[in-house]
Each structure stands twice: as structure tokens, then as C-alpha cells.
Amino acid sequence: MKNFRRNILLIAFIAFLSANATSQNKESSVTESDVKVEKKSKKKKKKKKKVKLPNIDLSHWKVTLPVANEEGKPVEISPPEILDFASIEVAKPYMYIDSTKGAIVFHAMPTDSKTRNTKYTRSELREQMVPGENNVNWTFAQGGKLKAKLAMDETTRDSNGKYHRTIVLQIHGRLTNEQRDLIGADDNNAPPILKIYWDKGKIRVKTKVLKNPNATDMALLHEEAWDNDKGFNFEQEVGFRKFTLEVKVSEGKMVVILNGSEFKVYENIHMRRWGVFENYFKAGNYFQSRDEGAYSKVKFYELEVSH
Template identity: 60%
Template sequence: MISGNILKYKKITIAKYCLAIALIFNFLSCSNDAETVEEEIVQEEEVVEEEVEETPEPEEEVVVEEEQVEGVDYFLPNIDLSNWKVTLPIGSPTEVNPPEILDYATNEMLLPYMYNDSTDGSLVFYTSPGSSTTNSSYSRTELREQINPGSNSTNWTFAQGGSMKGTLAVPEISVDAGGDFHRTMVMQIHGRLTNEQRDLIGEDDNNAPPMLKIYWQKGKVRVLTKKLKDVNASDEEILHTDAWEDNEGYTFSEEIGNNQFTVEIIVSEGRMEIILNDNESVVYNDIHIEKWGVFENYFKAGNYLQTVDNDAFAYVKYYDLEVTH
């Protein structure tokens, strides 16, 4: 009887033991599954977070261009070219008249010879030996006054009067074989025959001599004017170019070197005055100036290099230029 009970007890115990092991195994399995599910959820959340996360775009830098101010950031010459044409040392030679000359800053043909230097507000005239005009062997980059823009026909007499004032400099000029600076002409008063005078003396053109030539020469300003070879020559005889010759000239005492200087020319009937830097002047009011009154005239300004030497050159800068009549 006891043996039967013991056996029954063992069977119950073994059954409980097996049940317990099954429960533990099931618990552990559920626990692992739960951890696995939890791990997957966390990973999914992490992935979602990575997908949602956005990198902010860098802010676009706004560049504000500062407005350039004339007279502060750059400088322009005080020159109105409306009544000037320019002759260049190229072509036969080449001339540019108004209004085309007003676009000199963008004219490719003019740019090597006539251009702005915005660092100091100058109009630069560059020249070197090249093409020359009919009555000269020298080359020039030079302005010629035109009272009526585009025409050479209207000019002025000493009786009508006029003045020209310019501030300029010769910052660079070549030297000759002996080491001396070449010279260049920077201003002129040039004579002109009327059509009637031209026909009277049988000339082919209206050219007359220059009454006034102003040079930059060895760091100084030198003036040459014309005088009659014979003061008793007739009104017709004095119309011929060979009736005139250069006078002895006048050199101002002030050394200007490569610095800025101002020259003013004032003419009236029977009188011509040239003033350097509002300080020193020379006046011509003799018989030669009186006789010169038969001619028409026009002003010239620029860079008229007085040499044909190879590799010669000159730069002339004009800061302002004004003509009145």
C-alpha cells in the first residue's frame, strides 16, 4: 500500500517538475522574444530619427557692392571734348572728330594713345614716332580746337580774342643717345588761311604757320613765337609761310620737371600773353603780333613729340583744359 503511494507521489512530483521546467522555458522564451521585439522597436525608432533628422542649409552670404564715388574711389579729368578733334600717330594719320571722340574711353583705336588715368584724374596722351601730318615729320597725339564740332572751317582772329588754360604734366619721356630728354610740344596757337587768302597766293591748302609753340623741354617750359623776316612785307607777302621765322624764344625760369603745372594763354588784338603757374608771364605786343592779325587761328593741346628717334616716346597728362572766346 505504502509502495503504491510512494509511486503515486513520485509520478506527481515528476509531473510537477516537468511542468515547472516547461513554465520556466516558456518564461525565458517570452522574455527573449520581448527583448528582441523591444530591440527592434528601439532600432526602428533610431532609424526613424536618423531619417527625420535634417542638416540645415548654410545661409547664403549676401554681398553688397559698395557704390564707387567719383573724387573718392576714382577721379576723372575736367575736360570737355565737345569742341576738339584728335590726331593720332597711326594711319595717314588718323583723326577722330566729335561726337565720336566723346567715347574715347571705350574706343579700342584710341585707347593706346588717349585714355583716362583714374588714379589721378588725368587724360593721358601717349605718342611715339609713327605717322605724321603733311607739314611735319613728327608724330603726335594732339587735340585741335573746332569751334563748330566736326568742322575746321570756323576759326578766330586775334581781334576776336580768346584764351586757353590747362593743367598738365609730362611724367615720362625718353632720352636721346646723349642722355638728354627729348622734348614735346604741349600747346599751340596755329594759323590758318581763309579760302580767299589761300586762293590769292595759290596754295593747295589752308595751312599757315603756328604763331605760338609751347614745349616741355628739359624739365622747363619754353615758348617760341613767329616774327616776320621783313616787317615791311606787303599784306599779300605775309600770307606765305616762308615770310615768317621763329624768334629767339623764351624759357620760363621755374623748374617743373615731371610735376603738374598750369599754362594760360591770353590773346587779344595785337597782344599775346603766356602765364606759367599764375606766377611768371611773358607778353608779346610788338609789330609781329600786330601783323599776325591777318590770319585765322585755332588752339591745339596734347603731345607732339619732337623726334623721330627709334624707341622714343612721351606721356603727357592733362588734368583740365578750358578754352574761351
């Protein structure tokens, strides 16, 4: 009888130890699972913090900012200083990197810092074929190609509730020093042959036409010889989404392409006569409003130019 009781107690004790061990194993298993989940969560957080950089080489661009220098003129930053724009204090509010999106943001609003012959301000790049030099540019005969991926990030509305518009790309004309002296101009400025607007969520293109197609080569050097065309709107609405723009220029011809699927071709007497000018590309945010409190922010993800 004593042996029977002893065996029963021994079996009960062994069963207790076995149950306790199983319970501990279960607790250990749950803990390991929790650790795995936590590690995965940390990995996801690390991925979210991954830094993205824009695919833009600024070694052949200078920027004009909507803030004045000591002389009252817009601040400009040229190569090589522009390569370190993210650490330049005066540039930080108007040109900065969004490392979560991999873009350069160009921020513009009305200020007293305006370039000559305009009432609007800009945070905008200007192409320099020779870094730091404005006197080396290109003609239509030499040709040029630009491709950009960009998006309107933010923009305000006017008193009618319509979004303010901005110019995101340009081809600007330029007089050579000889042409400037020939017509007695006090600077090298010539009209822009191309302006591409973000306009209420759509892309609008404006170019120039001669008032008199038979004007002499000397007469067409004057800005007054040119007028604005009626403009062209692409059918696609880009809104605040990413989109691509391509501009291809050759002798007597200019082509603008939206998202690789819509084309606007300019091939006429005006393009042929424009060949007398030198040119340079511009890209960024040339804000088209003087409304109080108005602003826009344009993001550029990619920008490539070739000649």
C-alpha cells in the same frame, strides 16, 4: 565641517565661473576691435579705388593720333565720336584716361603716320569752334583764352642722356579759303604763331617774327614770310610735377603765363601783323623726336578755352 567644505566649494565654483566670463568678455572685446580695424581698412581700400575723371570737355576738340588709317593718313576722331574716345579701340594706346590721377594721357612715339609738313608724330587735340568743322576759327581781334593743368608723365632720353622734348600747347594759324585761293596755296595751312615746349623739365616758348615787317598783307600770307624767334625759357623748372599754363590773346598782343606767377608778353609789330590770320588752339603731345624706341606721355588734368 561639512557645511564649511560645501561653502568653500561653492565659492570656488562661483569664482571659476566669474573668471571664465571675464575671459570670454575680453575675447569678445578683442574681436569687436579687430572688426572695427578691418572695417576701417576696407574703407581705406575703397577710397583708394575712387575713380577720378579729368575736368575736360571734348565737345569742341578733335584728336590726331600717331597711327595711320587705310589711306596712310593719321587717324582723326572728331565730335561727337571723341566724347566716347575711351571705348574706341584705335585710340586706346594713344589717348586714354588715368582714373587714379583724373587725367587724359596723350601718348606719342615715332611712327610712319605724320601730318603734312612735319617729320614728327602727335597725339594732339585741335580746337573746333563748331564741332566737326575746321573752317570756323578765330582772329586775334576776336581774342581767345586757354588754361590748362598738365604734367609730363614719362619721356625717354636721347643718346646724350637728355630728355626728349615735346610741344604741349600751340596756336596754329590758318588761311581762309579766300586767302588760300588768293596766293594759290594747295591747302589752308599757315604757320603756328605759338609753340610751348616741355623741354628737359622746363617750359620753352617759341613764336614767329616777320622777316620783313613792311611786307604787304598779301606777302605775309606766305609761310616763307615768317621766321622763328630766338625763344624764351621760363625760370621755373616744372620737371614731372603738375603745372598750369595760360594763354591770353587779344588784338596785337599775346600773353603766356606759367603757374600764375611768371609772364611772357608779346606786343609788337609781328603780333599786330599776325591779325590777318585765323587761328585755333592745339593741346596734347606733339613729340619732337624720331629716335628709335623714344616716346613720351603727357597728362592733362584740366583744359578750358573761351572766346
